[in-house]
Amino acid sequence: MAGGDGDIPARFLFGAWGKEPIMRVLAISGSLRAASTNSALLRAAAAVAPEGVGVTLFAGLDGRGVGGLPLFNPDEDGDDEDGDPALPTVRAFRAALVAADAVVIACPEYAHGVPGALKNALDWVVASGELVDKPTALLHASPRSAYARAALAEVLTVMSARLVEEASVTIPLMGKTPDEAAAILARDDHRAALRAALSRLAMVRTGCADG
Numbered sequence: 001m002a003g004g005d006g007d008i009p010a011r012f013l014f015g016a017w018g019k020e021p022i023m024r025v026l027a028i029s030g031s032l033r034a035a036s037t038n039s040a041l042l043r044a045a046a047a048v049a050p051e052g053v054g055v056t057l058f059a060g061l062d063g064r065g066v067g068g069l070p071l072f073n074p075d076e077d078g079d080d081e082d083g084d085p086a087l088p089t090v091r092a093f094r095a096a097l098v099a100a101d102a103v104v105i106a107c108p109e110y111a112h113g114v115p116g117a118l119k120n121a122l123d124w125v126v127a128s129g130e131l132v133d134k135p136t137a138l139l140h141a142s143p144r145s146a147y148a149r150a151a152l153a154e155v156l157t158v159m160s161a162r163l164v165e166e167a168s169v170t171i172p173l174m175g176k177t178p179d180e181a182a183a184i185l186a187r188d189d190h191r192a193a194l195r196a197a198l199s200r201l202a203m204v205r206t207g208c209a210d211g
Contacts, residue, residue, distance in 0.1 A: 022053065023053050025054065025055045025100060025101065025103065025201065026102075026103050027055050027057045027103075028065070028118070029065055030105065030107030030117065031115065032065065032067040037141040037174065037176060039057065040182065041139050041173065042139065045139065049198050050195055058093070058096055060092060066093075066118055069117075069124060070087060070090070074127075077090075090124050097130035102134065102201050102202075103137075104201070105136065105139070107148055107152055114152050118152075132159070137201050144174065164201055166204075169197050171194075
């Protein structure tokens with residue numbers, strides 16, 4: 001498993017964590033859209049994170065998140081002296097997962113499934129194992145994403161991630177403009193729900209609750 005940061009810039013790994021958080025959460029958006037409600041949901045969660053929890057949105061080396069990863073090819077994995085991939089974007093993704101204590105994924109649904117860019121990113125860490133036993137929560141911006149949620153949960157379970165159902169929430173943002181989504185996410189009940197989700201994730205990570 002890749003464990004070092006190699007030549008990955010410090011700003012990428014730690015720039016948005018905040019000052020010495022007790023728990024570091026990597027937020028991964030499965031959407032590549034600039035005005036993605038799933039990405040907005042993750043940013044909202046980061047803004048209301050409880051004390052001691054730092055949340056950073058995975059941006060990748062080029063700012064495109066999971067969209068910056070190449071198509072998974074086993075022939076391009078583990079081909080240097082240390083067994084790590086020669087591709088810097090893959091090294092960066094794996095290093096970010098290693099640095100995180102927990103993961104939060106927000107994912108849209110396409111054709112009753114998980115978007116290809118997100119599934120591709122997960123394929124890069126199946127064999128290397130960065131998600132094994134990693135507390136993971138699923139956030140959704142639409143209650144109509146049940147198929148994607150089930151598919152993503154199945155993939156993560158096969159990868160041995162530790163899914164935390166109590167920290168997985170849905171806030172309806174489907175079809176909303178950025179301004180409308182921002183107003184919905186600013187509501188006290190939604191802010192409280194996101195904060196509670198991160199608190200539950202932290203409890204599982206620290207051994208105070210069962211996932």
